[in-house]
Amino acid sequence: MMLKFWGARGSIPTPDPECMRYGGDTSCLEVRTSNERLLILDAGTGIRRLGIDLEEKAQGKPITADIFITHGHWDHIQGFPFFRPAYKAGNQFTFYGLFKVDGRVEESMKGLMGQLYFPVSMDNMASELVFKDILEGEKDVEGVRVSTCVVNHPQGAVAYRIEHGGTAIVYCPDTEHGDQLQPKLIELSREAEYLIHDAHYSPEEYPMYRGWGHSTYREAIGVAKAAGVQNLVLFHHAPEHHDKFLDELLDRARQEWPHTIAATRDLVVKTRSTDTALRQKAISDAQRSADFSWFVPQGYSVQRAGEDLHVLCPPSRTVLASNSFQEDILRELVPPVKKLIMDFTLVDRLNSVCLGVLGRILASCQKKEIRLVFVNVNEYLLEILKVTRFSEVATIETKTTGSTSPGASTSTILGQRRS
Ligand SMILES: [Zn+2]
Ligand SMILES: [Zn+2]
Incomplete structure (x- = not known):
């Protein structure tokens, strides 16, 4: 599988040169399988740029994708009205979701483009849109095994496990563990090659935001270790966190568990197969x-x-x-x-x-x-x-050595390019 992170933010930061590397788009992940299936995880603002990329690559040929929505909070759906391929006849998109509060995935997505909010209703988008509610458990979506579990988050959210070609990735952008790591999520993440997990707050910020539904890198590492995951991707970065601060958080996380990376704008990750x-x-x-x-x-x-x-x-x-x-x-x-x-x-x-x-x-x-x-x-x-x-x-x-405070740089710069 190939994964591309089109958006990795919890909400949109102000456009700022200090936020360029981690980007400003909200949750959207492109997953390509070796049998040429396209899966899209969440439809945050990152899906707008994904849409442009899909059209460029398709060169007029029809585009088909399965879109898995974790929950109906704005940062996970708000990009869809700006997803250009949805306006083109011949393209087909199937939405999957498990919505505890809003009811059905169809109502939630259509509500987003209701008269109060957007000039075009979803029924007027020219592509074929299909909506499927899913239950907790496992499902085969055309050769790709998708498992879900409900995780702790205000109004509920789901985490997805996508399995294909002998490997698995788990996507859990929004969750708070509280005093105990959620056993169901650990089970879902069992031996996955990549766990993409909420790391919204720093450990210092978290006590002020208890009950807001998000994690720090510590819980993410906890789940990864407990589940025997190979690699962890920190995701759903707080909009206030600039590139430098997120680099420092990543450094600290790597000191606790080296198999950790952070989702940056347009990061591409390939699984083994x-x-x-x-x-x-x-x-x-x-x-x-x-x-x-x-x-x-x-x-x-x-x-x-x-x-x-x-x-x-x-x-x-x-x-x-x-x-x-x-x-x-x-x-x-x-x-x-x-x-x-x-x-x-x-x-x-x-x-x-x-x-x-x-x-x-x-x-x-x-x-x-x-x-x-x-x-x-x-x-x-x-x-x-x-x-x-x-x-x-x-x-x-x-390598920075002997520095205990994160970000303190004692790097040696050895050579400089001539000219
Ligand atoms: Zn979110
Ligand atoms: Zn949320």
Whole structure:
């Protein structure tokens, strides 16, 4: 599965250059499965940009998607009136939801476009819209297994588990645990590859907002650990939290559990897959390129924010040395990107094949006049990078060490790009 985070906010922050990396759009997640199904989790404001992207890619061909709504709070539905593909005949969207208070998913979505709020009613959208209420439990949606459970949140909300190709992701954008982690959510999250969990407040803010229905990264980590989850994605960021503050929260979370990332604007995450079709493709790819990266968790992310391209490098050397990792980066080295930031937080060691890949990325950066920055490099890697002369052309920042206060920077900046 491929996941793209079109919106990761709990509500909209004021447009601010300090909020660009985590973005300003509210909950919306695109999920692509290997059997070409498109699932959309929530219809917050992020769905507007998703709609534009879908139309560009479809080139006039019909668009079909299943849209799973967690609950009817504004930040999870308010983007739908601005979702362009819904206005085009031939497109088809099926809504799924379990609404405890508002009644049915159809009433809730249609209410959003009632006369008081919007000039066009949902009945006048040209696409075919289907509404299906779901119950707690499991369901097969055209080859994709979807399980749900009700979680604690004002007026109720559901969490979804999406399983396909031998792996699972769990999406729980809004919930508060209180004194005890919710057993049902732990069960739903059991051994998922990615848990996307509410981390709205900082631990210091939370006591003031008890009962408001949200979590901190601590409960998110608690669920991830209890359920044996592989990776945690912090989600539903408070609108007051600027990029720098969210980076600090992420650093603190990683100190408690390193397998944690935070959803930034347009973050793309790929799951591993044991799906038969993908396995066959992997075998033929592997025969061509001796690249077996398909068989291990990918564990990296490539995300663009303005002129910066951020890459969280994978802990696995096999993945770091793979063609797919290299290609995922090279593909993004296009305008307006002016700086490539490679984060080595999860990387302990490098081998010669990895260095070859880094060398090709460096060459491409030099050709395109893109500045290359390695960050969170450990001492071992630093020595290698010095010996291999990367330090002469790239900026290298070592892991912050000895700082207990989050965000305090004691980074060493080793090299600067010439010119
Ligand atoms: Zn919300
Ligand atoms: Zn909510």
